[in-house]
Amino acid sequence: MTIAALIVAAGRGTRAGGVSPKQWRTLAGDTVAGHTVRAFERSPRIARIVVVLHPDDMGRGVAFSAQGCLVAQGGHDRAQSVRNGLEALTGTGTSRVLIHDVARPCVSQAVIEAVIDALDGAPGAAPALAVTDALWTGADDVVTGTRERDGLFRAQTPQGFHLAAIRAAHAAHPGGAADDVEVARATGMTVVIVPGDEDNLKITLPGDFARAERILRDRDGH
Ligand SMILES: Nc1ccn([C@@H]2O[C@H](COP(=O)(O)OP(=O)(O)OP(=O)(O)O)[C@@H](O)[C@H]2O)c(=O)n1
Numbered sequence: 196m197t198i199a200a201l202i203v204a205a206g207r208g209t210r211a212g213g214v215s216p217k218q219w220r221t222l223a224g225d226t227v228a229g230h231t232v233r234a235f236e237r238s239p240r241i242a243r244i245v246v247v248l249h250p251d252d253m254g255r256g257v258a259f260s261a262q263g264c265l266v267a268q269g270g271h272d273r274a275q276s277v278r279n280g281l282e283a284l285t286g287t288g289t290s291r292v293l294i295h296d297v298a299r300p301c302v303s304q305a306v307i308e309a310v311i312d313a314l315d316g317a318p319g320a321a322p323a324l325a326v327t328d329a330l331w332t333g334a335d336d337v338v339t340g341t342r343e344r345d346g347l348f349r350a351q352t353p354q355g356f357h358l359a360a361i362r363a364a365h366a367a368h369p370g371g372a373a374d375d376v377e378v379a380r381a382t383g384m385t386v387v388i389v390p391g392d393e394d395n396l397k398i399t400l401p402g403d404f405a406r407a408e409r410i411l412r413d414r415d416g417h
Pocket residue numbers: 203204205206207208209210211247269270271272273274276277295296297298397398399
């Protein structure tokens with residue numbers, strides 16, 4: 196069985212601010228994208244890596260190609276970028292794919308392994324963390340109600356799938372999905388939840404860079 200990682204890196208990181216998109220910012224000695232790609236290169240079970248880049252960033256693809264990655268051009272939204280990455284896997288003999296946000300550079304080997312292992316028993320698998328805090332609704336800075344937290348999860352990536360199944364799901368989906376699990380579930384696919392990791396944050400807002408850098412430095416013992 197051949198397993199690929201598909202890293203979507205074609206977003207602009209508008210919420211993170213800064214002079215360049217968040218995936219090109221340097222943290223703990225490498226770019227965010229460099230850390231993310233390396234996490235999958237370190238996994239002996241990942242046979243190939245596709246990196247999906249924004250049209251303006253295709254020049255950066257040369258370095259990824261030189262290190263053995265496939266490179267694809269991104270689309271107008273995340274789902275289109277995923278579809279372009281899936282297309283790039285055509286003819287490579289890949290049977291399973293782990294789809295990951297470039298903006299999650301602290302993904303651990305344990306999370307990658309858990310997703311891969313779960314795909315032996317289900318067509319889809321993804322990491323998530325159970326919601327433990329109380330949940331409120333609010334308006335104008337005032338609490339307006341509470342919500343049941345049982346059965347709620349915070350979704351992470353990598354989200355793993357049998358390749359043919361996720362290709363078919365993306366081809367059939369009308370658009371507007373938050374992630375690939377939503378696309379998969381729209382076809383009736385079973386997606387199992389594996390343990391996520393608090394450190395597997397998605398760099399989204401300016402304050403997230405410092406936290407990601409701390410995690411990466413602590414892990415590398417710097
Ligand atoms: N057209 C797009 C849009 C998003 N992405 C990727 O999808 C992931 C989603 O994370 P998010 O935080 O939403 O990234 P951005 O779209 O870059 O961020 P923002 O919404 O703040 O602009 C990121 O890895 C991003 O690069 C992509 O490959 N192609």
